[in-house]
Amino acid sequence: MSDPVKYLLPEAALPSEWYNLVADLPVPPPPVLHPGTLQPVGPADLAPLFPEALIRQEVATERRIEIPEPVREIYRLWRPTPLYRARRLEKALGTPARIFYKYEGVSPAGSHKPNTAIPQAFYNKEAGTKRIATETGAGQWGSSLALAGAMFGIEIDVYMVKVSYHQKPYRRALMESYGARCVASPSTETNAGRAVLAANPDSPGSLGIAISEAVEIAASRDDTKYALGSVLNHVLLHQTVIGDEAIAQMDMAGAYPDVIVGCTGGGSNFAGIAFPFLGAKLRGGPDVRIVAVEPAACPTLTRGTYAYDFGDTAGLTPLTKMHTLGSTFVPPGFHAGGLRYHGMAPLVSHIKELGLIDAVAYRQTECFAAGLLFARNEGIVPAPEANHAVKGAIEEALKAKAEGKEKTILFCLSGHGHFDMGAYSEYFADRLMDLEYDEGALASALAVLPKVP
Amino acid sequence: MSDPVKYLLPEAALPSEWYNLVADLPVPPPPVLHPGTLQPVGPADLAPLFPEALIRQEVATERRIEIPEPVREIYRLWRPTPLYRARRLEKALGTPARIFYKYEGVSPAGSHKPNTAIPQAFYNKEAGTKRIATETGAGQWGSSLALAGAMFGIEIDVYMVKVSYHQKPYRRALMESYGARCVASPSTETNAGRAVLAANPDSPGSLGIAISEAVEIAASRDDTKYALGSVLNHVLLHQTVIGDEAIAQMDMAGAYPDVIVGCTGGGSNFAGIAFPFLGAKLRGGPDVRIVAVEPAACPTLTRGTYAYDFGDTAGLTPLTKMHTLGSTFVPPGFHAGGLRYHGMAPLVSHIKELGLIDAVAYRQTECFAAGLLFARNEGIVPAPEANHAVKGAIEEALKAKAEGKEKTILFCLSGHGHFDMGAYSEYFADRLMDLEYDEGALASALAVLPKVP
Numbered sequence: 001m002s003d004p005v006k007y008l009l010p011e012a013a014l015p016s017e018w019y020n021l022v023a024d025l026p027v028p029p030p031p032v033l034h035p036g037t038l039q040p041v042g043p044a045d046l047a048p049l050f051p052e053a054l055i056r057q058e059v060a061t062e063r064r065i066e067i068p069e070p071v072r073e074i075y076r077l078w079r080p081t082p083l084y085r086a087r088r089l090e091k092a093l094g095t096p097a098r099i100f101y102k103y104e105g106v107s108p109a110g111s112h113k114p115n116t117a118i119p120q121a122f123y124n125k126e127a128g129t130k131r132i133a134t135e136t137g138a139g140q141w142g143s144s145l146a147l148a149g150a151m152f153g154i155e156i157d158v159y160m161v162k163v164s165y166h167q168k169p170y171r172r173a174l175m176e177s178y179g180a181r182c183v184a185s186p187s188t189e190t191n192a193g194r195a196v197l198a199a200n201p202d203s204p205g206s207l208g209i210a211i212s213e214a215v216e217i218a219a220s221r222d223d224t225k226y227a228l229g230s231v232l233n234h235v236l237l238h239q240t241v242i243g244d245e246a247i248a249q250m251d252m253a254g255a256y257p258d259v260i261v262g263c264t265g266g267g268s269n270f271a272g273i274a275f276p277f278l279g280a281k282l283r284g285g286p287d288v289r290i291v292a293v294e295p296a297a298c299p300t301l302t303r304g305t306y307a308y309d310f311g312d313t314a315g316l317t318p319l320t321k322m323h324t325l326g327s328t329f330v331p332p333g334f335h336a337g338g339l340r341y342h343g344m345a346p347l348v349s350h351i352k353e354l355g356l357i358d359a360v361a362y363r364q365t366e367c368f369a370a371g372l373l374f375a376r377n378e379g380i381v382p383a384p385e386a387n388h389a390v391k392g393a394i395e396e397a398l399k400a401k402a403e404g405k406e407k408t409i410l411f412c413l414s415g416h417g418h419f420d421m422g423a424y425s426e427y428f429a430d431r432l433m434d435l436e437y438d439e440g441a442l443a444s445a446l447a448v449l450p451k452v453p
Numbered sequence: 454m455s456d457p458v459k460y461l462l463p464e465a466a467l468p469s470e471w472y473n474l475v476a477d478l479p480v481p482p483p484p485v486l487h488p489g490t491l492q493p494v495g496p497a498d499l500a501p502l503f504p505e506a507l508i509r510q511e512v513a514t515e516r517r518i519e520i521p522e523p524v525r526e527i528y529r530l531w532r533p534t535p536l537y538r539a540r541r542l543e544k545a546l547g548t549p550a551r552i553f554y555k556y557e558g559v560s561p562a563g564s565h566k567p568n569t570a571i572p573q574a575f576y577n578k579e580a581g582t583k584r585i586a587t588e589t590g591a592g593q594w595g596s597s598l599a600l601a602g603a604m605f606g607i608e609i610d611v612y613m614v615k616v617s618y619h620q621k622p623y624r625r626a627l628m629e630s631y632g633a634r635c636v637a638s639p640s641t642e643t644n645a646g647r648a649v650l651a652a653n654p655d656s657p658g659s660l661g662i663a664i665s666e667a668v669e670i671a672a673s674r675d676d677t678k679y680a681l682g683s684v685l686n687h688v689l690l691h692q693t694v695i696g697d698e699a700i701a702q703m704d705m706a707g708a709y710p711d712v713i714v715g716c717t718g719g720g721s722n723f724a725g726i727a728f729p730f731l732g733a734k735l736r737g738g739p740d741v742r743i744v745a746v747e748p749a750a751c752p753t754l755t756r757g758t759y760a761y762d763f764g765d766t767a768g769l770t771p772l773t774k775m776h777t778l779g780s781t782f783v784p785p786g787f788h789a790g791g792l793r794y795h796g797m798a799p800l801v802s803h804i805k806e807l808g809l810i811d812a813v814a815y816r817q818t819e820c821f822a823a824g825l826l827f828a829r830n831e832g833i834v835p836a837p838e839a840n841h842a843v844k845g846a847i848e849e850a851l852k853a854k855a856e857g858k859e860k861t862i863l864f865c866l867s868g869h870g871h872f873d874m875g876a877y878s879e880y881f882a883d884r885l886m887d888l889e890y891d892e893g894a895l896a897s898a899l900a901v902l903p904k905v906p
Contacts, residue, residue: 004464005529011457076458077537077832084530088604106559108832110871150829151541170623170874176881177825177834177874372630376603379530379561381630418563418871421623421630428629 005087007249009080016067019240021275021347022233023063024282029350033308033319038452041318048219049226051127054120057234063279065237071119074151078107078114079241083249088377090397097400097407098255099393102246102273103380104414109174111383111415112269113144113229116238120227121148130223131155135185135210137164138337139171140383140415141229146180156180157224159187159213162205164337171419185210192216192314206330207341208313215316230266231311231345239272242412247276250410256286257410259396263388264292264301264359265338267345273412278356290357292348293392295367297435298331300324300344301352301359303442308452309343319450322349325437326445332435334364335423336384342445360392363434367391368427371417383415384423458540460702462533469520472693474728474800475686476516477735482803486761486772491905494771501672502679504580507573510687516732518690524572527604531560531567532694536702541830543850550853550860551708552846555699555726556833557867562627564836564868565722566597566682569691573680574601583676584608588638588663590617591790592624593836593868594682599633609633610677612640612666615658617790624872638663645669645767659783660793661766668769683719684764684798692725695865700729703863709739710863712849716841717745717754717812718791720798726865731809743810745801746845748820750888751784753777753797754805754812756895761905762796772903775802778890779898785888787817788876789837795898813845816887820844821880824870836868837876 022029031040043055050058057065067075086099104112124132132154136142142158149156158180165172165184175182185205186193192212196203203209218226228235250256260277262270274290281288294301304323311317313327323344325331331340344352351357364384371387373394374380382390393411400407417424426432475481484493496508503511510518520528539552557565577585585607589595595611602609611633618625618637628635638658639646645665649656656662671679681688703709713730715723727743734741747754757776764770766780776797778784784793797805804810817837824840826847827833835843846864853860870877879885 005526006464008461008463010461011459073458074832108828108834147832151832169878170871173874173878173881174834174871177828177870177877179829375561375630376632379527379600379604381561381627417630418623418627421626424630425622425626428626 007083007252015244017064018237024279030321051123053123074118080245095397095401097397100410101413105416109144116235117144117148121152125152129225133157133214133217134227135159135214143174146175146178150178158182159185159210190216211312212314230268236271242272243276258407259289261392261411267348269414292359293388296361296363299361302361320346322346329445338385381417383417386414460536460705468697470517471690477732483774504576506576527571533698548850548854550850553863554866558869562597569688570597570601574605578605582678586610586667586670587680588612588667596627599628599631603631611635612638612663643669664765665767683721689724695725696729711860712742714845714864720801722867745812746841749814749816752814755814773799775799782898791838834870836870839867
């Protein structure tokens, strides 16, 4: 019998609590501010958009928060997810490093997003919400919330960026398979959408516009709330099942990571894998280096400014302190759509400022090359977002080889690429370029950041 | 803690042997005949196409055949696969029946096909094969063999039916991700392809033409062999890991199936789930009813003739006794492409003749409706092929409800639908019709079956 390639936890080992990093931080994160008063927002400000339970989680300071049993019941359809030892990749690289990866692509939607979609739908159901409105770009989040809506009997309205709506009909069909309604944004259903269409009937849409539409619907209807798939504290909280399971599985493997690697767009899968390990370190546990990998074409952590900014393009959201390229910055249209966000989760930004994590940026072609090396050895074709984590892990493994060190590397493979094969087609046809952002546009976007004393 | 929804075997419980149903049959299956001499074929007849180890497995009579360790090493990337209890579906149906399903969609290619692609590539590698040529229609088999080629360092040339090559670029990209070469068939690379193109430059291709191209390449080159993804005995043999794992998992659940349901195209996933249970029954074990579900538009088992016929359209293969609609019969273009085959695996046909299994046929729209009910309760969106098994299982569960019986149902969910969302889009747009085959064409195809005394 060979050494194991994967470590599976029994269903009974599914975490019963989420882990809240805030409890272990040496410095609390800065408050979220009301854009009008510049005073910290209170629960009442957020009540039109989110159910009370999620608002409480957004500001929670306790270390552990119980996962409701109905949420665990749905989690168990695919969780605990497997932890793999990438033995074939190690051999291909000729590295003395041990490479482990936690695979979140086994969820029915193919990514880590259902980890938060399910509890968000549950708390909304408990609060009597009839409908949740949300936005989606490439569709990973929309399809995950659609799944969650089906599980709890909540209507889901997804405002999908119009250009993606037409370019990614398969993602749309997945949402519809779960019974969600998918609307091309800008739409005629909202003031925000109608205003955009009046000015430009051919608008291809943007995530900013889609957020405005979803928020408007939620704010204007008593039975409808809003949901976000990344960035917010409660979203990151829900993703910590990834890291807590990984701790138990690394233990099964008789190992502990020296380095943890995750890709960062809004920051949720990265937080999911990293926060439980970071918390253990902050409580006096083993040291671990944590590396956030972002796209060179949208380098929030490595090139952005740490400042108060809006979460959306239209400036409707509260102000959060985060690494940002400016809410008016439009990143070029590279294929890891899940990483095309102008800001970074405030909690991830905060720990970057505290020096608790490192950040690196890679270009998309080198990430696709890394993803293909991974696929041809480990079998799984990663999502373009996850290719960034693969690239980061491979770089760490090659560094270990150069140094002759037996390092242990853990990364999060956040999703499979079965809905993203169009991007791979482009890559094979040599049509996938390393897009550069416009330095002037970045400077302009940073110049108009909101003024907060 | 609620009752489990899934049953996971540890890696150590991965089967170490395949199960060969032939050893337990009361009557041996009829021989395969040479189309020229009408005499049973010998190993030498098959040697240009297959490595010796696979030819031996094709005619093996021993009950258990060892799975080579390098094959098990790759299997372990996704096996043992989970067995689920469909508790939410049961509740939605209000049935007293317990519904279990074995999920093969967790493989990197998303279906059960790698179970045989991996050993076929392994035995070819052992025999010194440099390249394997094969055909693919919708692309499930081609992408699975491409994966296997990447794992063992064998070049894979896939002749993909031209209309699918253009309609399903994502499947093609998946094959290319694994390093395979994908060629639109008919191509200019073979005599067979050139002949078709000379007669009709705009030919959309067919599975029959693609088989002819792949077989011609394999037969004419010393370093190249051929591989088939279903139908043959050795293919069915490799799939029995599904059923052997399921036996152990049903035991974990403290249950044994009263009914087993599988969808049938060529017959391989059906054989995989059913044969180990059938073998146990034939050796004096518990009784179990076995139901093969096929598409009403290609009703091989329910409307075909049991007779000697060619495996391909062009008449290049040996003659096998099977349920067939005639090798010249062209089924209508419904969306479960993996079930669009004019014949049935000889071994499945044989046990149907022996009265050991039942067969039913359903229309595609009722199968899509069943698949969506499943998706909205269990989370997984099934492949169109697998929807037939879902439909069959639901019908059994509703029968149990009508009869007030606590039946235990087990079915094989052979793959996920993430590459097939175009078919779901058609369904939502009411463009998916229940296609009828042409009765006259069927009669004509059956009238020209080869004459075997």
